[in-house]
Amino acid sequence: MGIFRRFVNTLRSNRLASDLQREIEFHIAERADDLVAQGMSEREARREARRRFGNPSLQQERTRDVDLVTWLESVGADVRYSLRAMRASPGFAIIVIASLALGIGANTAIFSLIDAIVLKRLPVARPDELAQITYGDANGSVLTNPIWEQVRDRQDVFSNVFAYDNDVGFNLAAGGEIRIATGNAVSGDYFATLGVKPAAGRLITRTDDVRGCPPIALLGHGFWQSEYGGAPSVIGTAISLSGKPHTIVGVAEEGFFGVDVGRSVQVYVPLCLRPYLDARSTWFLWAIGRPKPGVTREMAAARLAALSPTVFRETVPEQWSASEREDYLKITLSAQPAATGLSWLRQDYQKALMVLMAVVALVLLIACANVANLLLARAAARQREMAIRLAIGAARRRLVRQLLTESVLLATLGAAVGVVFARWGTSVLMRVLSAGERNLALTLPLDARVLAFTTAVAIATAMLFGLAPAWRSARVDPQAALKSGGRGVAEGHSRFTIGKWLVVGQIALSLVLVIGAGLLLGSFRKLTTLDAGFRKDGVLLVGVSLRNAGYADSVRGGVRQNILERFRQLPGVHSASVSQLTPISGSAWNDFVEVEGYKPTSMEESLVYFNEVSDGFFTTMGTPLRAGRDFDRRDVPGGAKVAIINETMARRFFGSANPLGKPFHVLEHGKRRPPFEVVGVVKDAKYRRLREETVPTAYVAMQQNATSGPFANYELRVAADPRSMVPAVKATMAEVNRSISLQFTTFAEQVDASLTRDRLLATLSGFFGGLALLLAMVGLYGTLSYSVARRRNEIGIRIALGAERSHVVRLVLGEVGRLVVIGIVLGGVASLAATRWVTSFLYGLTASDPRTLTIATATLAFVALAAGAIPAVRAARVDPVGALREE
Amino acid sequence: MTRQRNDILQGTLALLVLKTLSAQGRMHGYAITAHIQRASAELLRVEEGSLYPALHRMEQDGWVRAEWGVTEKNRQARFYALTAQGKKQLTAEQENWARLTEGVTRVLRYA
Numbered sequence: 001m002g003i004f005r006r007f008v009n010t011l012r013s014n015r016l017a018s019d020l021q022r023e024i025e026f027h028i029a030e031r032a033d034d035l036v037a038q039g040m041s042e043r044e045a046r047r048e049a050r051r052r053f054g055n056p057s058l059q060q061e062r063t064r065d066v067d068l069v070t071w072l073e074s075v076g077a078d079v080r081y082s083l084r085a086m087r088a089s090p091g092f093a094i095i096v097i098a099s100l101a102l103g104i105g106a107n108t109a110i111f112s113l114i115d116a117i118v119l120k121r122l123p124v125a126r127p128d129e130l131a132q133i134t135y136g137d138a139n140g141s142v143l144t145n146p147i148w149e150q151v152r153d154r155q156d157v158f159s160n161v162f163a164y165d166n167d168v169g170f171n172l173a174a175g176g177e178i179r180i181a182t183g184n185a186v187s188g189d190y191f192a193t194l195g196v197k198p199a200a201g202r203l204i205t206r207t208d209d210v211r212g213c214p215p216i217a218l219l220g221h222g223f224w225q226s227e228y229g230g231a232p233s234v235i236g237t238a239i240s241l242s243g244k245p246h247t248i249v250g251v252a253e254e255g256f257f258g259v260d261v262g263r264s265v266q267v268y269v270p271l272c273l274r275p276y277l278d279a280r281s282t283w284f285l286w287a288i289g290r291p292k293p294g295v296t297r298e299m300a301a302a303r304l305a306a307l308s309p310t311v312f313r314e315t316v317p318e319q320w321s322a323s324e325r326e327d328y329l330k331i332t333l334s335a336q337p338a339a340t341g342l343s344w345l346r347q348d349y350q351k352a353l354m355v356l357m358a359v360v361a362l363v364l365l366i367a368c369a370n371v372a373n374l375l376l377a378r379a380a381a382r383q384r385e386m387a388i389r390l391a392i393g394a395a396r397r398r399l400v401r402q403l404l405t406e407s408v409l410l411a412t413l414g415a416a417v418g419v420v421f422a423r424w425g426t427s428v429l430m431r432v433l434s435a436g437e438r439n440l441a442l443t444l445p446l447d448a449r450v451l452a453f454t455t456a457v458a459i460a461t462a463m464l465f466g467l468a469p470a471w472r473s474a475r476v477d478p479q480a481a482l483k484s485g486g487r488g489v490a491e492g493h494s495r496f497t498i499g500k501w502l503v504v505g506q507i508a509l510s511l512v513l514v515i516g517a518g519l520l521l522g523s524f525r526k527l528t529t530l531d532a533g534f535r536k537d538g539v540l541l542v543g544v545s546l547r548n549a550g551y552a553d554s555v556r557g558g559v560r561q562n563i564l565e566r567f568r569q570l571p572g573v574h575s576a577s578v579s580q581l582t583p584i585s586g587s588a589w590n591d592f593v594e595v596e597g598y599k600p601t602s603m604e605e606s607l608v609y610f611n612e613v614s615d616g617f618f619t620t621m622g623t624p625l626r627a628g629r630d631f632d633r634r635d636v637p638g639g640a641k642v643a644i645i646n647e648t649m650a651r652r653f654f655g656s657a658n659p660l661g662k663p664f665h666v667l668e669h670g671k672r673r674p675p676f677e678v679v680g681v682v683k684d685a686k687y688r689r690l691r692e693e694t695v696p697t698a699y700v701a702m703q704q705n706a707t708s709g710p711f712a713n714y715e716l717r718v719a720a721d722p723r724s725m726v727p728a729v730k731a732t733m734a735e736v737n738r739s740i741s742l743q744f745t746t747f748a749e750q751v752d753a754s755l756t757r758d759r760l761l762a763t764l765s766g767f768f769g770g771l772a773l774l775l776a777m778v779g780l781y782g783t784l785s786y787s788v789a790r791r792r793n794e795i796g797i798r799i800a801l802g803a804e805r806s807h808v809v810r811l812v813l814g815e816v817g818r819l820v821v822i823g824i825v826l827g828g829v830a831s832l833a834a835t836r837w838v839t840s841f842l843y844g845l846t847a848s849d850p851r852t853l854t855i856a857t858a859t860l861a862f863v864a865l866a867a868g869a870i871p872a873v874r875a876a877r878v879d880p881v882g883a884l885r886e887e
Numbered sequence: 888m889t890r891q892r893n894d895i896l897q898g899t900l901a902l903l904v905l906k907t908l909s910a911q912g913r914m915h916g917y918a919i920t921a922h923i924q925r926a927s928a929e930l931l932r933v934e935e936g937s938l939y940p941a942l943h944r945m946e947q948d949g950w951v952r953a954e955w956g957v958t959e960k961n962r963q964a965r966f967y968a969l970t971a972q973g974k975k976q977l978t979a980e981q982e983n984w985a986r987l988t989e990g991v992t993r994v995l996r997y998a
Contacts, residue, residue: 019965020939020943022965023916023939023964024939026915026917026963026964026965027916027939030962031935033960053935053936
């Protein structure tokens with residue numbers, strides 16, 4: 001019968017079977033009637049009719065003939081056989097399934113993260129067509145609004161194109177502690193380009209995005225559900241966004257989260273509501289378009305490049321210096337694929353995730369080697385059984401199939417447990433990630449893609465660890481195997497080699513992982529223990545916004561000072577200060593600086609980072625003053641501007657001279673601003689990141705600036721847990737003005753959040769390095785135990801002939817030594833190549849850090865020795881009489 | 888094992904069934920068995936267990952067509968009828984049989 005018909009028969013076997021059943025019953029009934037007519041009793045007649053017919057179920061099977069059922073049944077038999085074998089040795093099954101589950105689960109977890117962050121396409125119409133408008137280095141391609149308007153009005157390659165500002169946070173609270181809604185300000189064709197539909201009301205369209213537009217808002221679906229319970233009646237009502245009422249016009253489609261992977265937009269407003277629409281040097285817009293039918297991305301890129309001179313000529317920032325303008329005019333626009341959206345998360349984590357994927361793949365390989373070794377040992381023990389089965393006529397193919405079935409079954413069970421482990425793993429990963437990334441919104445569904453990946457991994461795994469044992473078993477020579485009485489010869493030499501090579505491979509791979517883990521853990525330790533120039537513990541940071549509190553610009557300085565004085569009075573507060581920025585917040589303010597007598601070799605060298613701080617800032621942050629003084633009452637608005645600089649700035653701009661009393665100028669578009677006089681020097685402190693080389697930093701006096709912006713950060717050094725001060729701070733602020741918005745975080749949290757990626761890499765690589773070590777140890781122990789068991793007679797004879805027990809121990813440990821040395825050499829070479837991958841994640845050590853390499857190698861050697869010691873001692877304890885009598 | 892004399896030689900069952908259906912038209916399985924037995928003057932007996940597998944195979948090969956119907960005794964039965972393809976097959980099988988018997992006869996006579 002053709003294979004197709006077999007399938008058809010199998011599929012319709014139920015119907016076929018019932019047809020046949022009815023037909024046979026009819027036949028028997030007819031026969032019985034005839035027999036009754038011949039004079040038989042009814043009961044006898046029925047029995048006789050049945051007897052004549054033979055076995056009806058056998059007939060059924062013969063009808064279905066050689067269809068898939070037979071095949072499936074034999075597979076079923078193999079599965080049952082394998083399950084029985086597993087029940088017979090549950091320890092083996094548990095070890096195998098657990099190590100595979102860890103390996104497969106870890107791979108699934110990391111993959112689902114990579115899939116969500118890097119691979120998955122945006123849930124919009126035809127995402128593959130989308131192209132981002134970029135220039136220069138693709139990642140930071142933000143445009144100014146004048147550039148965007150030029151591009152929008154001049155381009156002729158996109159059927160639809162939009163720009164959006166993704167750095168919009170709306171405060172939902174009227175005052176007190178803030179509650180932020182993630183916002184996007186979008187141009188008119190945003191939704192039309194993406195092909196998103198409204199879930200309620202209407203979307204933002206081109207007519208909403210005109211200068212002077214009324215304030216309207218569109219809600220994200222999730223926000224609508226969580227904030228309004230999905231009530232359609234919110235359409236037409238007002239929502240207060242950072243103190244301004246906006247009319248809700250609609251709700252975006254369910255499942256649409258915006259264009260930035262890792263964030264979920266809660267409120268969309270038209271771009272025309274943003275400030276800076278005419279600012280020619282405020283870069284904040286991302287632009288994406290959908291090329292017209294027939295226009296490729298390359299054609300779009302070429303057209304944008306051709307348009308660029310006009311676009312930039314029309315939008316030159318007038319106040320810029322000549323050289324700055326020249327650079328500006330050279331910018332050339334291009335287009336690059338945007339099917340997967342944009343993502344700061346992807347930029348930050350893509351490489352780290354790839355490294356982790358490689359790590360977990362190696363762990364899985366090591367686990368596979370372990371399982372293969374266990375199966376090999378068991379296959380050797382089952383050699384006799386296989387030989388008998390071959391001798392009585394089993395096909396070799398059938399035996400291989402049976403062994404592979406066992407492997408696939410083990411891998412499947414491992415994958416099933418692994419999926420559970422992966423769910424747990426992804427939730428842990430998400431917790432680690434969201435500790436560092438506020439407003440992280442990422443769904444990691446256990447979807448078909450992830451399951452397909454897991455299945456593929458499980459099958460590959462089964463093949464990896466199952467083929468060698470299966471292949472070996474099928475090569476058994478039944479005669480030799482049976483003659484040797486199931487010992488010695490049947491195991492042969494080759495099993496030994498495969499098993500040992502597997503162990504060598506495991507040691508090599510573990511060394512790579514242990515070295516990698518050592519490097520990453522070492523870097524992380526350096527990052528957490530380095531002298532950052534401040535003391536992060538015991539400081540509460542309070543972000544304060546006076547924007548909606550109704551103060552005129554001119555009185556803000558006084559209000560700020562008033563709040564600071566109140567904080568200083570709070571019981572439990574050692575010291576308090578206020579500043580424009582806080583260290584390691586991600587925000588930066590820098591300017592070019594000129595100092596008499598200093599000649600920079602490049603513009604970069606004269607770049608200085610700034611902060612505006614009150615007196616007491618350095619005391620509060622724990623940054624020691626090296627020379628000069630802190631700001632004090634002498635520094636008044638309108639007086640000579642003063643600054644405190646860090647050691648790096650002092651060294652770079654003033655060399656060995658004493659900088660105190662010396663002036664420096666800030667350059668604005670090439671022109672000198674009035675000078676700052678240096679009144680103090682403070683110890684170097686990290687500014688943006690812990691990993692950075694300390695940057696030259698100048699701190700200017702906040703008290704000299706009476707009219708700065710509405711935002712300020714207060715630092716409170718307190719005796720107790722910083723968070724315990726929050727109620728007192730809230731109460732104090734309520735006395736000042738209930739409309740002031742507050743945001744709380746501790747300095748330690750802020751600093752730790754900046755190390756999220758390092759922490760993730762260090763913890764995971766450490767965990768998996770340890771796991772690899774454990775697996776390698778189990779592998780080594782298993783192989784040696786087996787080898788010692790096999791050589792019992794030999795060892796017995798040696799001892800009987802007078803070998804010292806210590807000699808036997810050395811014999812076994814020598815074997816360990818050989819394996820370990822080969823493994824370490826191979827692993828060392830491999831890690832030289834592999835660790836180059838992690839170079840960019842290292843801090844304070846190089847990829848070939850000798851200390852790390854030595855410790856990793858020593859750890860591995862020690863662990864290997866420990867794993868080898870037990871079988872060695874067991875070998876030395878062999879009782880020669882017993883061992884020889886067994887023969 | 889010696890084959891029982893009245894069992895049908897393997898391969899000839901299809902021929903007998905096809906011939907029966909061609910002569911008698913639409914029939915159910917039990918009637919086919921009865922007819923072969925009767926027509927062969929009780930010399931041939933259809934092994935009941937092999938009839939239905941054979942019928943189903945013939946149906947799948949498109950030689951016969953089957954449908955459920957009601958017998959005169961008001962029982963549900965599956966009725967078989969010859970298809971055009973089955974008629975062709977019958978001719979072919981008959982020719983085969985003629986060749987086979989002629990060959991066997993010759994061998995028996997002269998060998």
